[in-house]
Amino acid sequence: MDEFKFIQSITPKYYRHPNVIKGIGDDAAIIRHQQVDTIMAMDTMVESVHFSKKTTKPYHIGYRALAANISDIAAMGGKATAYLVSIVIPKRWREGQIHEIYQGMNDLAQSFNMDMIGGDTVTGEQLTISITVIGTVQQGKARYRSHAKPDDIVFVTGTLGDSACGLHVLLHCSETEFDQYQHVINRHQMPMPRIPFIQACHKINRMALNDISDGIANEANEIAEASNLLLELDYEKFPIHPSLRNFSEQQQVNWSLSGGEDFELVGTIPAHDWAILEEAAKKSNTDVTKIGVVKDRKNKNGTAWIYHGNEYKQLDKSGYTHLKG
Numbered sequence: 001m002d003e004f005k006f007i008q009s010i011t012p013k014y015y016r017h018p019n020v021i022k023g024i025g026d027d028a029a030i031i032r033h034q035q036v037d038t039i040m041a042m043d044t045m046v047e048s049v050h051f052s053k054k055t056t057k058p059y060h061i062g063y064r065a066l067a068a069n070i071s072d073i074a075a076m077g078g079k080a081t082a083y084l085v086s087i088v089i090p091k092r093w094r095e096g097q098i099h100e101i102y103q104g105m106n107d108l109a110q111s112f113n114m115d116m117i118g119g120d121t122v123t124g125e126q127l128t129i130s131i132t133v134i135g136t137v138q139q140g141k142a143r144y145r146s147h148a149k150p151d152d153i154v155f156v157t158g159t160l161g162d163s164a165c166g167l168h169v170l171l172h173c174s175e176t177e178f179d180q181y182q183h184v185i186n187r188h189q190m191p192m193p194r195i196p197f198i199q200a201c202h203k204i205n206r207m208a209l210n211d212i213s214d215g216i217a218n219e220a221n222e223i224a225e226a227s228n229l230l231l232e233l234d235y236e237k238f239p240i241h242p243s244l245r246n247f248s249e250q251q252q253v254n255w256s257l258s259g260g261e262d263f264e265l266v267g268t269i270p271a272h273d274w275a276i277l278e279e280a281a282k283k284s285n286t287d288v289t290k291i292g293v294v295k296d297r298k299n300k301n302g303t304a305w306i307y308h309g310n311e312y313k314q315l316d317k318s319g320y321t322h323l324k325g
């Protein structure tokens with residue numbers, strides 16, 4: 001059983017509270033209140049799976065654990081307001097290092113005007129940090145993966161594959177090369193959730209949205225599945241940072257499609273809203289790139305396909321999957 005099948009197997013058939021309007025199955029859950037809808041999401045980071053001594057200082061562990069959580073709020077079209085932190089601390093970790101983890105979270109929280117409102121602390125074998133993030137969105141304005149429609153433009157923010165490239169440099173290159181690759185190292189250690197961009201998109205009525213944690217190959221398929229449509233991507237249009245050009249073509253392809261952890265947004269909008277999206281991108285100092293289109297093709301709906309070189313092929317969910325194999 002892989003990660004996704006496991007989730008399917010534990011998804012409840014119904015929710016006991018009628019105000020849960022989105023439970024398991026999207027970037028975050030939603031409970032409806034009177035004024036705004038509440039968004040809730042949780043992500044966990046584990047030593048040697050999501051970070052290691054070689055790749056991430058304690059400060060960055062906190063920073064990216066919170067960033068990954070805020071990114072899921074952005075992917076629902078919301079604003080992040082508060083978070084709770086559960087942490088498992090091995091005996092070998094020093095108190096100062098734990099404070100650095102919290103400093104990393106604090107600094108990011110400050111820039112998004114968020115409050116830490118609780119958590120839990122236990123000792124255990126492997127440093128593990130689990131964050132629950134809470135956000136809000138205007139009623140009925142959340143951006144679901146299921147919101148794509150035929151002829152929509154598929155767009156992505158920022159550049160793809162930077163985090164995986166940064167991880168590769170940290171794990172396999174000598175420290176003398178780190179200066180040259182500081183951009184991708186930063187992108188791995190301090191990803192920037194796209195909340196300002198998504199807030200600036202408020203004039204766009206309909207948008208399907210997902211954030212890139214596992215790799216766009218996974219997330220494009222998730223939009224295709226949820227919307228029951230075909231997402232058709234063009235590899236030539238993918239925004240790739242110049243730092244990646246120093247590596248092999250194969251590495252560039254793997255990182256940009258399946259590397260994950262860029263915490264960029266992939267979405268779809270009606271073609272007539274493109275100018276508004278560009279305006280929002282400019283206002284929030286974010287790059288956006290058209291990378292494909294949405295189609296309604298009976299025999300291909302629910303899948304993503306890609307033009308790559310002379311080929312047109314189905315895009316497998318080749319991104320990062322836990323519990324696989």
Ligand SMILES: Nc1ncnc2c1ncn2[C@@H]1O[C@H](COP(=O)(O)OP(=O)(O)O)[C@@H](O)[C@H]1O
Pocket residue numbers: 007010023024025026027028029042043072213214
């Ligand atoms: N162990 C679990 N128990 C309950 N719900 C889960 C569990 N793991 C994942 N989910 C839910 O499954 C959905 C997909 O999760 P995930 O693939 O981790 O999304 P993302 O990549 O956006 O973090 C979400 O609604 C999430 O809350």
Ligand SMILES: Cc1ncc(C[n+]2csc(CCOP(=O)(O)OP(=O)(O)O)c2C)c(N)n1
Pocket residue numbers: 043044048049050051052055068167213214259260261320322
């Ligand atoms: C030391 C180390 N090895 C490998 C990775 C790469 N990696 C670990 S988890 C992951 C996928 C994203 O994490 P996940 O828990 O699936 O986040 P979610 O999809 O729930 O947001 C990737 C690409 C890393 N960040 N650090």
Ligand SMILES: [Mg+2]
Pocket residue numbers: 027071072075210211212213
């Ligand atoms: Mg997500």
Ligand SMILES: [Mg+2]
Pocket residue numbers: 042043
């Ligand atoms: Mg998750």
Ligand SMILES: [Mg+2]
Pocket residue numbers: 213214320
């Ligand atoms: Mg994942």
